[in-house]
Amino acid sequence: MTSIDLALAGISLGAIAALSGIGLLVTYRTNGVLNLAQGGIATLVAYIFREMVVEWDLPIWLAAVIALAVVSPGIGLLLERLVFRPLARRRASAAEALVASLGVLVLSLGITAGIWGLGSRSDAPSIFPNSSVRVFGDSRLGVDALAELIMVVVFAAVIGIIAARTAFGRQIRAVVDDRQLAELSGVPADKVAAAGWAAGTTMAGLTGILLAPRFQLTPYGLTLLVLETFAVVVAARLSSMPVAVLTALGIAILQSELKQFTLHGDAGQILTVLQSNLFIVALLVLLLAVPKLRELGSGDSGATASFSSRGAPPSGRVSGVRLRRDYLGKLGGGALLLAPLTFAPSDLRSAFMVPALALIFLSMVIVTGYSGQLSLGAAGFAGLGALLSLKLANGDLFGLPAIPGIASMFVGALFVAPIGLITGYPAIRRRGLTLALTTFAVGAVVSRFVFEQPTFATGLYLDPLSLFGWELSEKAFYVFELLCLGFGLLVVRNLHHGRLGRALLALRDHSEGAAAVGVDVRNLKLLAFTVSSVVAGLGGTLLVHSSYSFSADDFAPLQSLLWFTAVVVFGADSAAGAIVAAAFMVTIDVLAPAGSSTLAIGILALALGWMPGGLASAVRGLLRLLAQYLADSFVDPNQRAPRPVPVRISAVGHLPATTGITGSTGIPGIGSTLGAARAGHYARWPLSGNQLGLPADAPRLTPFGASLVAMVQQYAAAQTAVGRQQRAAGAGGAPRPAGPQPSRAGAGAGAGAATHPAEGGRA
């Protein structure tokens, strides 16, 4: 084929990428949301279109009209109304909108996979006839390419005219600038936003329908293809439609032109990969080259604090009660994690995935939850860890000698560190959206150029692990996994405590402010990325040993997006949340058909609009409410300790009382009840064992409270009596009758329960 023929062959793909780019730009310029779900929606519409034509035998034109004029805009309108309008109303940060669109992506993937399965279909219908027209000489251009090209020109022109020349265009700009201000000026902001979403999803649907017949139709494959077209909007710096269109055509034609070259050896292999993956390479290169995207609004998409909102652990000495409660929680969690050891072998094998996934999720807690960097490349690090350790074990890495199984896992994970460090470098100057896309592109490039390449990822043998010549049984392997998880938790703990923890949180909360007081922002970001990549790498090796094979699909770029969403849903700053998320996903995938966990995570992600801190935060809030409720039923609200006097902090000097927000508890949202319940005299009096001896200002008990106190007293008295009996029996004396001995009971229990009535009861 001549260059001209190749160029003409590339036009169709370029035009589709341009259409996708136009859709993305329309949504972004009308709503300020870079719709990561574009690919998921495209795939869903493509499947619906295929269903109508192939399964229901509808005429293609009718199916196309239904898919593009009803289904696609309908999805957009629904998304605007149910997901993004609430976010815009409460002025959610760009990071939250980004995560919401990830949620939509995961949900649409889950729906598609749930209904049509994960298998590929090659019978996607084309809306254009399979014919071509002659352009110059003998060169021919497909009718589809011609039609797509015309569509691109028409859409770009129409949208350009609407944006620049009409009142509606002005309204769009006003809404994007400041939605509330626009509404105050009489602009129907909701309608403008809805129109933007409907147009964007229609373009997405069109992209899906046009792409599907060119490739195999699979939920993940098509979605990823559309995600790769993000290169186009990055080149356009999120603003210029002509640049987006030209870039799309340019990359596609260049990719097509590469087909006329052949090289041998490693270069040839790279060329082969480039011939079908130029878009993803362009995405990475453009992200590294384009200094700054023209983000809308305040460009605050770096602010992840909205979904990782927990502060540092207390810097002072922790109270005994709190410490005991922490230990109890950890003990309970540990017991749950050990439970699979009692399972049947097949169930135990399913549980192998939990610690492995949990480690990968912990790596995201480190980068996103603690240091506030949006990173969508975890699967890449995990896969590299797996691959490097396998190659080490096989003696197939840079001529290094073969390292036995377990050692190779750790060394392989450590080898990921330099790659994490390199990925961290772009993070120094990038935040939010740009960083998220960059890390995603790194993961995708690694996946395409390494995991999917036969030279790297085939012929690797997975020997059973052994320790000191003793082959690990399945139970022993699970215990080993738990030890690795424990190691990961230790790292996470060290990253969250003390000076380092505070510095990371400072970086997450306000990076300029942190730099202003000397926090080494640059090195901390690099540290977070490096450590996180090692933890993810270790998780990846465990994952491979859990599933007994290395599969590129396990570490596909879309996995990163799914995992990231799961981590945010369960609380991006919660190590426990990461473990629960892993257990949740594995359990659902074992119990329900494949893809169900994706669906579940997607649904939960959409609920993030209502629970900004993720499930972990929601659970924390629920516990707080429960504690409040218990405190209220324990102590008569009217007789509670006086609320702490709110303090105003004057700009200077001491604290005259005039304004203030929190009470002396220092915890927003917690009134005095909880604080009072913890305060010293409240804690001690029920344990004095004598209600008559209450201090004069003690609160009056509710009936529930009184009965609870009575129970505690009885229990404590019985314990003391038993102890005394035993002592008496030991001394050879006659056992005494067990009766209430309030004063001694109080003395016995008081020491153990310095601060909390409930704890006193237990003691």
Add this chain to the structure above:
Amino acid sequence: MSRHVLQAVGLVRRYGGLTAVDHVDLVAPPGMITGLIGPNGAGKSTLFSLLTGVEQPDEGKVVLGSTDITRMRPDIRSRRGLVQTFQVPSLFPTLTVADNLLVGAENRRRDYAGGLLGLSAQGRGRVSHSIERGLERLGLAPKGPVTQIVEEVLDSLGLSEVRDTIAGTLPTGALRLVEFARALCARPDILLLDEPASGLDSEETAKLSQLLRRTAAGGVGIVIVDHDVDLVFSVVDQVYAMVGGRVVASGDPETVRNDPTVRSVYLAQAPLAVAGQSGEAR
């Protein structure tokens, strides 16, 4: 410990055809309050960014003590003693007030790797916990220098009562104070304050000027950029007046106030300088 003087030498910053800062020289000695005034667009904020390291000058240099810090990042400048506060208070909203101050106090060194390995101050503290307790009983509580600084600053600014309050829940006036406290905890030689009085009422502003005087008396040099000309003139030891990117007058407040150029600028643009506070390009 001798404190460093901050010097700007021949600073120039251009944006395309516009010269925002045009060969500016400035000296901010320790123990003195230096004011920077000028109408909107005079180049104050750009000069401030050049001093803090947020932007790089096209010409000229910034010197702290005897070190040329022109190419240093803001966090390195901060560790060397040049600490700034922001126009919009920039606390870490999820941390408590005390933790905010701790971040300020403990980042003069950079050895974060120790923390990663669990060798944090806290870890060491646990080892020597019993010793500390014994000393505490003898009334010799050995607080680390870092914690000590935080407690001192909390005390002296009257913030002890809110030490455990989550910073994000504080009102604006308090935010300013906590941010100032955090900057003090970083043990600055020179404090750069960007419009510290914005958002404060007149009573709070009056107290702010007292606080600035107290801080300067402790040996810290302060550079203050503010639209509140009354505040600046009431508190500073020396003033630099900028117009069109150049310093048109400098010296003690009285001299600058009586300078004909300054008078003409402020008489002509007085309402603008006071009212239009937000429009200046940064």
